[in-house]
Amino acid sequence: MGTLECSGLTKVYEDHRKALDNVSFSVETKGIFGLIGRNGAGKTTLIRILATELEPTSGTANINGFNIFTQENQLREKIAIVPQEARAIRWMTPKQTVFSYLLWRGYTYNIAKKLADESLARLGMQQYANVLNSRLSGGTKRKVLIATVTASEADIIFLDEPTTGLDPISRRELWEILKDLSKDRFIFLTTHYLEEAEQLADRIGVLKEGKLISVGPLSDLRKSSRYQYSIKLPPKTSLPTLKDGEVTESESGVTQIMTNEDEAFRLARMFSEQGIKFSITPITLDDIFFRLVGEKARDE
Amino acid sequence: MLVNAIYEMKNYPVVLISTVISPLSLLAVVTFVTNGALFGTAIEGGLIMIFFSSGLALQSDLSHLKNDFKLQDMIVSSPTNSRLYMGGMALAEIVYSIPGLVILIALAGIYLHPSLFQIAILSIVLLLMFAISVALGFMLSTFSNDVVQSYAFSRLLSLLFATLPPVYYPITFIPAPFNYLAYLSPTTYAAEIMHSATGYLNISVNMIIFDWAVLLGVCAIILFIAVKKTRWKDV
Numbered sequence: 001m002g003t004l005e006c007s008g009l010t011k012v013y014e015d016h017r018k019a020l021d022n023v024s025f026s027v028e029t030k031g032i033f034g035l036i037g038r039n040g041a042g043k044t045t046l047i048r049i050l051a052t053e054l055e056p057t058s059g060t061a062n063i064n065g066f067n068i069f070t071q072e073n074q075l076r077e078k079i080a081i082v083p084q085e086a087r088a089i090r091w092m093t094p095k096q097t098v099f100s101y102l103l104w105r106g107y108t109y110n111i112a113k114k115l116a117d118e119s120l121a122r123l124g125m126q127q128y129a130n131v132l133n134s135r136l137s138g139g140t141k142r143k144v145l146i147a148t149v150t151a152s153e154a155d156i157i158f159l160d161e162p163t164t165g166l167d168p169i170s171r172r173e174l175w176e177i178l179k180d181l182s183k184d185r186f187i188f189l190t191t192h193y194l195e196e197a198e199q200l201a202d203r204i205g206v207l208k209e210g211k212l213i214s215v216g217p218l219s220d221l222r223k224s225s226r227y228q229y230s231i232k233l234p235p236k237t238s239l240p241t242l243k244d245g246e247v248t249e250s251e252s253g254v255t256q257i258m259t260n261e262d263e264a265f266r267l268a269r270m271f272s273e274q275g276i277k278f279s280i281t282p283i284t285l286d287d288i289f290f291r292l293v294g295e296k297a298r299d300e
Numbered sequence: 301m302l303v304n305a306i307y308e309m310k311n312y313p314v315v316l317i318s319t320v321i322s323p324l325s326l327l328a329v330v331t332f333v334t335n336g337a338l339f340g341t342a343i344e345g346g347l348i349m350i351f352f353s354s355g356l357a358l359q360s361d362l363s364h365l366k367n368d369f370k371l372q373d374m375i376v377s378s379p380t381n382s383r384l385y386m387g388g389m390a391l392a393e394i395v396y397s398i399p400g401l402v403i404l405i406a407l408a409g410i411y412l413h414p415s416l417f418q419i420a421i422l423s424i425v426l427l428l429m430f431a432i433s434v435a436l437g438f439m440l441s442t443f444s445n446d447v448v449q450s451y452a453f454s455r456l457l458s459l460l461f462a463t464l465p466p467v468y469y470p471i472t473f474i475p476a477p478f479n480y481l482a483y484l485s486p487t488t489y490a491a492e493i494m495h496s497a498t499g500y501l502n503i504s505v506n507m508i509i510f511d512w513a514v515l516l517g518v519c520a521i522i523l524f525i526a527v528k529k530t531r532w533k534d535v
Contacts, residue, residue: 014535051377054534073379081377086370091308100307104380104388132311149374158377 001030002064004050004156004188009059011045011210019045020056021210027203029064029156029186032178034201036191036289041207043190044084044160050188051081051158063156080154084161084190088133088144094120095129101148119151123177139170143177150181157181159189163196175200198285208293221288229264230287231257232279233271240270258287308396320399323349327404330468338469340412344422344494345468346404348487351426352462354393355433356454362389362441363450372442382532390434412498421497425490428519432486433461435519435526442531460485467491470501486518 004027011020019042027033037043048054050061052072061068066075088097098119102112120129123143133141142162149157162178163171171193178187178200191197197204198218205215214221222228227245235253243266245259257267264280271278308315323346330342366372375385394401408414414422436457444450465485466474471492474482482488489511495501496508 048373048534051373052533053373053376073381076377076379079377081374083370083373086374087368089365089369089371091311093307093311096307101374104375104385105378106380152378154378 001028003027004029004033004061004063004186006046006050006061007059009046009049009056009061011042011049011054012057019210020049022059023207023210023212024059025205025212025215027205027215031202032182032187032189032200033203033205034189034191034197035205035207036194036197036285037207038293039192042210043192043207045210046207047081047158047160047188047190048083051079052076053081053083078154079156079158080149080152081158082145082149082160082162084164086145088136088141088148090134091132093130093132094125094136094140094144094147097133097144098148098151102151105152107152115151119147122150122180123147137170139166139173142166142170142174146174146177146181150185155184156186156188159187161190161192163191163193171196194285194289204285206289206292213292214288218285221285222283225283225288225291227258227260228283229259229261230281230283231259231264231267231271233257234277237276237278240267242267256287258283258291315396316399319396320403322353323347323400324403326463326468334469338500340498341470341491341495341500342468343404343408343411344498344500345491346400347408347422347426348429348467348490348494349458349462350397350400350404351430352433352487353458354397355390355430355435355437356457356461357396357437358386358389358393358434359437359440359444359457360447360450360454361393362438363444364447366441367445367447367450376533382530386434386438389438390430393434394430414498418497422494425493425515428515429487429490432519432522435522439522439526439530461487465491470495472501486515489514489518 006026007024009020009023010018012018023042023046035043035046045054049056050063050068052068052075063075064078066072066078068075088094092100095116098116099112102115103109107115117129120126123146125140125143125147128136128140133144136144146159146162159178163174166174175196178189181187189200201218203215203217204221206213214224216224233239233255235255237255239247239255239257242257242259242263244263245257248256248258250256259267268278268280326349327342327346330345331339362372372385412418437454440453441450444453465482465488466479467487467490471479471482471488492501492503492511493508493515496503
């Protein structure tokens, strides 16, 4: 186990668009690290730089002691990526897909065959092994790609929005697979599904307009938040005077109060006594994220 | 990538049929139109077309795999380097062409009866053609971001360099001043060398030397540009 260290990573594209702005952080390369942010926040740019696909304009990064510039060949032995919008090649079967990728990585014929079978078995895909990729469901096709990169010796796996476009059941199936894989590999994933990051990631980074505005375990993010509780009230509920807290209102009129523990319980008691419907929960990653990126409260 | 090509032909046999038909169809046309007189040059033209088109097909195939499947991104982040990737893909294109090649080589053996020296000349010319088209195809693919455009470009280049130039018949069949236009294509020089080597074209030794020089020069320049300009890792 080592660390992934980014130092001042900045990326300005040829059209002068600044995608990353002086991103620096350090995380242990174990478990799952989730990078969240809105579309265009710079998630894909960061993951592509770390996977040695894209040159940063300035800054550098080391992964498990290997520098992305000076030791990229050694680093590439240890990493694998499923890019955003990657698809399993239609005219091949899952077994052929995994096998040919392993040959690319330099494995011999027999070892590649063995590893391909093992990887597909690990993801429970034996029954699809010889079916053309074009005939598989969206979720299974995505699993083919996960099986492909995890069949190799790479112990650092980059996944760029791996569950985008999947139905809720397929997404949860993939979560279970990723949790299992993270027992012996480091998974660096980007997502714009906050629930996904909350369910999967040990540590979370938040990107906003190319800047990393927060990084750490969810518990630390919660602690670092000024408020720890969220109370939601139906539309047109008259609000009491708050001793401490922040009120936001969604477009549908749902009011959200974010406040500290004492105030939350005082308000809860008051709403109960007055017969006002409300819900109270510890703040979620959604709350933290939307506070950090400066968005309004959501309706759910 | 060799296995990718084999898997494609195995899973979709129509791919195999289509790769055979293309070079043989022009051979058939030229042979019928000339009552068999140019059967020999047409075989050589078919070989040039196969090798040159294989390299150009690399352009659209790589672009397809890069843009639609993100395969190149997956390969960049792996121990495979760009030269190995290009080499593997180029050989894969030859695998697609093996059925057509087998037929043409068999026809050449039966009809042309080439000596070892002639076989050596034809082989070197065809390999140079292949190297030029592979370098060209790989370079263009790394800049392409749309597979539709890539396929159109591939077909256009194949037409300009392998179908229109006098590769299926001697250049003497093209009247002036159009024969000067033909010399804009490296395949014309390749065909001249092959046609003269097998006795279908009488040209001076100086002209043969010039043809070799042009072919080797074009190959060196295109390989140099490909190495310098190919975009493997994005910037």
